Amino acid sequence: MSSEAIKTSVFSILGNIAFASIKFVAGVLGNSYALIADAIESTADVFASILVWIGLKYSTKPPDENHPYGHGRFETLSTFAVIGFLVISATVIAYESIQNIQTPHEGPKVFTLFVLGGIILFKELAFHYVMRKSKETNSSSLKADAWHHRSDAITSVLAFVGISVAILFGDGFEAADDVAALIASGIIIYNAYRIFKPIISEISDEQIYEELSNEIIQISKSVSDVIAIEKIHVRKMGMVYYVDLHLIVNANFTVMQGHTIAHNLKDEVRKRLPEIADVLIHVEPDRVVVN
Known part of the structure; x- marks a missing residue:
């Protein structure tokens, strides 16, 4: 590219x-x-x-x-x-x-x-x-x-x-x-x-990438054990994008399980959207926020 x-x-x-x-x-x-x-x-x-x-x-x-x-x-x-x-x-x-x-x-x-x-x-x-x-x-x-x-x-x-x-x-x-x-x-x-x-x-990192954000949300639905995406922020750096998002998972999962789900989502997003350089994910339990 x-x-x-x-x-x-x-x-x-x-x-x-x-x-x-x-x-x-x-x-x-x-x-x-x-x-x-x-x-x-x-x-x-x-x-x-x-x-x-x-x-x-x-x-x-x-x-x-x-x-x-x-x-x-x-x-x-x-x-x-x-x-x-x-x-x-x-x-x-x-x-x-x-x-x-x-x-x-x-x-x-x-x-x-x-x-x-x-x-x-x-x-x-x-x-x-x-x-x-x-x-x-x-x-x-x-x-x-x-x-x-x-x-x-x-x-x-x-x-x-x-x-x-x-x-x-x-x-x-x-x-x-x-x-x-x-x-x-x-x-x-x-x-x-x-x-x-x-x-x-x-x-100024204005949030103007609604179409890309929606694509990421759609991709998340195909990843096992992802309940929802609570927040998503996208910034453009040169020819690539960096994404910050909050991922909601089952509150009964262990830290290791949440970590694995987050990595699976990150890998899937980067595989299907190569213009995304990195994804930073914060994991939330579903008993705190329900979407």
Whole structure:
């Protein structure tokens, strides 16, 4: 799972380097600030993808004496960095767009539309590929990286529209692609917010994993001598989950019997849900709590 996530992050790095270069050259030669702004966003994507790669590398290190819960938070921290790069790139694009709108300049060249057409297609495909990998690996930083690709596709679409308007309508509409770049910066900020919200929930251990909790409860029903699950708390650490739960068993069982039932439940949960790294179980007698 972790190796797939790392390979996907390398794909993003190489793709962003290639397209940032193509956009910048085409933007300068084609006299299109929308395309140059797109290149700026892709350059930020390169650094963001490198941070995702670093975060994934560190987050997959096994637990040690000083980090008994592993190093999963590194992946979360890299996601914050990705959000920061989104905000910075959007701010730079917005500022430069406003400057260019106020300054008379020559309109963009037709060939930039063909460059953008290829970029839009690739970036949309890259979004779906990286998003699929983020779901397969349960990686929040890959999800953020996928939205970087989608943001890139959106800015490219808007640049395509702006350049088309500037070319079709000619004099007086030279700034159309700059306006498109300005609109794109707002969309990038919105996407940054969409990534930021669930990450805050993750890092604050908010209980938002109801579906996973219900799966664990269903699994517990298949384990012998489990009466019920009284409480269950789930926290996400990088690409894995840690679970704390209260298990209710017969009050007449010995400590050894309760211990065995708890281990049987833990083993069954981890076997059927490999994304769960560990389960901490507190055993309760049924005469104290009846569910």
